[in-house]
Amino acid sequence: MADGVAVPAALDGLAVAGVAAVPASATVPAGVTTPDSLDLYRTMRFIRRFEERAIDLVRAGEIFSGIHPCIGQEAVAAGACAALDPDDIVLSSHRGHGHLLAKGSDPGRVMAEMAGRVTGIDKGRGGSFHPSDFTSGVYNATGTVGHGAGIAAGIAWAAAKAGEPKVVLSFFGDGAVTQGALLEGFNLAGLWQLPVVYICENNRYATTLPVETAVAGTITGRGEAFGIPSSVVDGQDVEVVHAAVAEAVARARSGGGPSLLEMRTYRYHGHHTFEMLVRLRYREQAEIDAWKERDPLDIQAARVDAAARERVDAEVERELDEVVRFAVDSPRPDPADAMDHYYADGFRPRPGVSL
Amino acid sequence: MPKLSYLKALNRALGDEMDRDESVFVLGEDMNFALTNVTAGFLKRFGPDRVVEVPLTEQGFTNFATGAAMAGRRPVIEFQIPFLLLLVFEQITNQANKFLMMSGGQRSVPVTYLMPAAGWRAGWGAQHSDQPYSMFAHMGVKTVLPATPTDAYGLLTTAIRDDDPVVFFGPLASLSVREIVEYTDLAPIPLGSGRVHRPGTDVTVVALGHLVHEALAVAEELADEASIEVWDPRSVYPFDWAGLAESVAKTGRLVVFDDSNRSCGMGAEILATAAEEMRLQAPPKRVTRPDGAIVGAVPELDAVLQPTRQQLAEAVRSVLKSTGW
Secondary structure (H helix, E strand, O other), X not given: OOOOOOOOHHHHHOOOOOOOOOEOOOOOOOOOOOOOHHHHHHHHHHHHHHHHHHHHHHHOOOOOOOOOOOOOOHHHHHHHHOOOOOOOEEEEOOOOHHHHHHHOOOHHHHHHHHOOOOOOOOOOOOOOOOOOEOOOOEEXXXXXXXXXXXXXXXXXXXXXXXXXXXXXXXXEXXXXXXXXXXHHHHHHHHHOOOOEEEEXXXXXEEOOEEHHHOOOOOHHHHHHOOOOOEEEEEOOOHHHHHHHHHHXXXXXXXXXXXXXXXXXXXXXXXXXXXXXXXXXXXXXXXXXXXXXXXXXXXXXXXXXXXXXXXXXXXXXXXXHHHHHHHHHHXXXXXXXXXXXXXXXXXXXXXXXXXX | OOEEEHHHHHHHHHHHHHHHOOOEEEEEOOHHXXXXXXXXXXXXXXXXXXXXXXXOOHHXXXXXXXXXXXXXXXXXXXXXXXXXXXXXXXXXXXXHHHHHHHOOOOOOOOOEEEEEEEOOOOOOOHHHOOOOHHHHHHOOOEEEOOOOHHHHHHHHHHHHHOOOXXXXXXXXXXXXXXXXXXXXXXXXXXXXXXXXEEOOOOEEEEEOXXXXXXXXXXXXXXOOOOOEEEEEOOEEEOOOHHHHHHHHHHHOOEEEEEEEEOOOOHHHHHHHHXXXXXXXXXXXXXXXXXXXXXXXXXXXXXXXXXXXXXXHHHHHHHHHHOOOO
């Protein structure tokens, strides 16, 4: 085990078989301010309780179909986005609520989006699956996993050519690392030294498929093959995540090219809330419990004053009451507007029926 | 007056748009040597920041273009072979084309996918001979298919200026077509505007792409038998249904001459829409490719798998002879 913040042995044991976890340096680069520990805690607490409230809305039928919760993975979203400037750009995945909230999207509008309301960040057209919020710099969340890697390269290239010192953070899961489109995106970013930070949220399962039965070689090896500095990071510790991402962001911003960070993390809930109905059994409760021993909120809670934490917890609840009220009270879309926004010039497809 | 070839029209339209708008750039394989001639002279004229040579990474660079477009650029991707569009069908139809809607109108993706040699290539095999324009129309992607150099100039210009993704098919068989034009007359042509190449009163022949030129030859050959209107939609999505209805209202009879596959192809769509919405005096007909593929390896087999003048002539005679339903 190298110096710096060690990846805990328990985590290492649950990592990709045969792969040593190489921790990224936890040292925040010079010139980068370490975020306040309580702020990081607050972001994570907000994401967790936001999703728990969202799951309540799924059960109540206010959120149609369901969501992909990131409960358990909050440290990655919170730590990574804290390393960004407001003008930096995030490409999310369909497990993206944490990314949106950590990047500064309006929580009420995110919840309204998930509930299909016209006040949502995408007027209800993106839903939980495909959120975009250009006001906070979250451009896209591809449903086809891994395709954001090439889109990230294009955004980064355009920004660099325009002389804008922007960095693009591209999130994807472990399921995406077996997709060819992702590797093609890596190739372009590595070839042209583009300011992209690729963040793999390795939560160990692509829907039901365990990472060790899907990934040949290593995840970081995919970055290294394209000359992209790549490392494994303890995705349960928000301050370790922040330090690793801040270092990669600083390198990208100074012209040092892309990085790949494999965040070892875990989702407590199913791939999607539909698992509440179908009762899939593809992992042992003991494994879930082992990960909960290192819950990201608990790790950060231990670093902050108890009284301050309780105050934050209460604030989060009050704010989420407003968020839920805003989402549920917002109007549903008018069916007559179903084909709005299909084309930039307002062209509408012919209806599917001729009378 | 100068003679403008189809290929030169593409070169001119793209160069004019790159001159006019700094955000336009072109990317593709073998750009540095302008292998297809579409970008001839561009590297010297615009430099490597706007003429971007990419590795063999179709999915990667098609997504890359989507990202660049989201960030305010107007990419034009040149593809050399039509099947590459099948490789990036997901990136165009599922990523780029749905993005404006999925983002609730926040940002569009103005990428032009330029396919300047679509269709059969003698001896180049089954995998180099596709005409996949119907597939993009099926998915609601703006798709143009100009037949002449002036239309190629006008529609490529419009495609690049359009804020949505647009797939541009330049049929291989049209690339050598030349027209005498005054350069100052070249102008943008709106998507969804058809063109009557030859007026007629007995039957409307809808001809697509390079088949426009074949249909005009057939109309001339049959001039003593029938007055054939040769009508070219120029863009297959959006499609000029009003223009077609106007032509069919005059002739009452319809034949579609389409180089895409028969099942679920543009020919099928045109016939279905005409049957539903227009007043036809006789059952319409279509002349198309069969489903599947052109053999692409030997002329004797290849030629019979593509729509021919003779097939069109027979279809026209059959429709004219028909006494109705």
